Each structure stands twice: as C-alpha cells, then as structure tokens.
Amino acid sequence: MDAKTDTAPIEVLEDLLASRFSCRAFLPQPVPRAIIERILAAAQKTASWCNSQPWQLVIASGAATRKFRDVMYGAASSGKPNSGDFPFPREYRGVYLERRRESGFQLYNSLGIPRGDKAGYARQALENFNFFGAPHVAIVHTDEALDKEVDRLAATLAGNAPRAMAGMKRAINEFARGTLDEEAADRRHRDSMRSAEISEGIAAFAEKRPPKF
Numbered sequence: 001m002d003a004k005t006d007t008a009p010i011e012v013l014e015d016l017l018a019s020r021f022s023c024r025a026f027l028p029q030p031v032p033r034a035i036i037e038r039i040l041a042a043a044q045k046t047a048s049w050c051n052s053q054p055w056q057l058v059i060a061s062g063a064a065t066r067k068f069r070d071v072m073y074g075a076a077s078s079g080k081p082n083s084g085d086f087p088f089p090r091e092y093r094g095v096y097l098e099r100r101r102e103s104g105f106q107l108y109n110s111l112g113i114p115r116g117d118k119a120g121y122a123r124q125a126l127e128n129f130n131f132f133g134a135p136h137v138a139i140v141h142t143d144e145a146l147d148k149e150v151d152r153l154a155a156t157l158a159g160n161a162p163r164a165m166a167g168m169k170r171a172i173n174e175f176a177r178g179t180l181d182e183e184a185a186d187r188r189h190r191d192s193m194r195s196a197e198i199s200e201g202i203a204a205f206a207e208k209r210p211p212k213f
C-alpha cells in the first residue's frame with residue numbers, strides 16, 4: 001500500500017492505464033514548461049538496452065509549432081506521394097484488419113463523418129498533420145549511428161548462422177501450425193549447440209569479427 005494514498009501500486013497503475021486515451025482535439029493553451037519537464041523526467045525512467053537511453057527530444061511551442069504544422073500540413077495536403085522514413089505495413093489481415101476497421105468507424109461515428117465519405121476520411125486523416133490543434137509537438141529522434149547499428153545487427157542475424165536460423169524458423173513454423181514435435185526440436189537444438197557453426201559464432205563474437213560459415 002502507498003502510505004500517502006492507501007492505494008496499492010497496481011491499482012494506481014490500473015487507474016492510469018484505464019483512463020489513458022488518444023486525444024484527437026486539443027485546447028490551444030500552452031502546457032507550463034515545469035509540467036512538460038516533470039512528464040519527461042518520469043518518462044526518462046523507462047528501460048533501454050545497456051541503459052543507452054537513445055532517445056533525443058525536440059519540443060516545439062508557440063510560433064515553432066505553428067511553423068512546423070504549416071510545413072507538415074502543406075506537404076501532406078499537396079497530393080504528392082507519402083515519402084515517410086518507415087514503410088506502412090504490407091497488409092492488415094484477420095484480427096488486425098478488424099481492429100483497424102472498428103477503430104476507424106468509432107472515430108468517424110464520433111465525429112459525425114458518414115460511412116463511405118472518402119473526403120471526410122481524408123480531412124480527418126490530415127488532422128494528424130495539424131497535430132489535432134495541439135499547442136506543442138514533440139519529435140523523438142535518435143542518433144543516426146545507433147539506427148545504422150540496429151540495421152547492421154538485423155542483417156547479420158538474418159544472413160548468418162544458416163543452420164541455427166533454419167532450425168529456429170522450422171520450430172516457429174511448426175509451432176504455429178500446431179505440429180511441433182518438441183523432442184525432435186530439442187534434439188535439433190542440442191545438435192546445433194554442438195555444431196561447428198556455434199563454435200565459429202562464439203569465436204567471431206569474442207574476436208569482434210564477422211563469422212565465417
């Protein structure tokens with residue numbers, strides 16, 4: 001129990017999570033700097049790999065928000081193709097498609113945009129670039145070198161240790177199909193742990209060089 005409030009920490013967390021929602025219309029009043037700093041100090045306590053805390057933030061207020069919004073809104077409504085840094089998902093299917101549709105219809109219903117009103121959908125989508133009228137905007141970015149390192153690591157994992165990767169892929173696929181023979185998978189895992197591939201992988205890691213398979 002929290003001595004100050006007589007409330008168990010899990011209840012505090014449950015209340016906070018239950019009252020969280022994505023706001024899509026903001027009042028124009030600026031948020032006092034002390035409150036922004038307090039929120040950031042709390043957010044700073046989240047976990048990061050090797051405690052690298054790789055995030056950097058730019059927070060715009062007043063004229064800077066307006067300037068940024070004008071550029072973003074102008075670009076988004078120009079009709080030019082979207083050229084974001086990250087591609088959109090290839091496809092939403094199954095439950096993901098259902099959730100996405102449901103969320104869209106709830107949003108349009110609450111805004112009084114009728115079903116099939118494509119222009120209304122587009123106007124609402126553009127509100128993203130109007131920052132939903134918010135007086136501030138936060139841009140979270142990271143050091144370019146860290147991002148490249150993640151790409152390199154992903155490529156190394158995908159391209160190397162062919163035997164281990166094939167074994168893992170097979171186990172995941174069999175598990176997904178409900179046909180996984182756990183004993184056989186264990187046997188393959190033990191064989192793989194004794195293989196030349198794993199010794200080379202460990203040696204390469206220790207010597208900080210790419211492995212040779």
Ligand SMILES: Cc1cc2nc3c(=O)[nH]c(=O)nc-3n(C[C@H](O)[C@H](O)[C@H](O)COP(=O)(O)O)c2cc1C
Nearest residue numbers: 020021022023024099103104107124125127128132
């Ligand atoms: C990574 C991420 C990106 C999102 N992008 C948008 C967005 O571009 N526009 C928008 O209106 N909502 C966006 N949302 C909000 C989600 O649609 C929202 O979280 C979801 O509908 C659930 O509603 P709730 O957050 O109110 O519980 C995003 C949420 C996340 C986590």
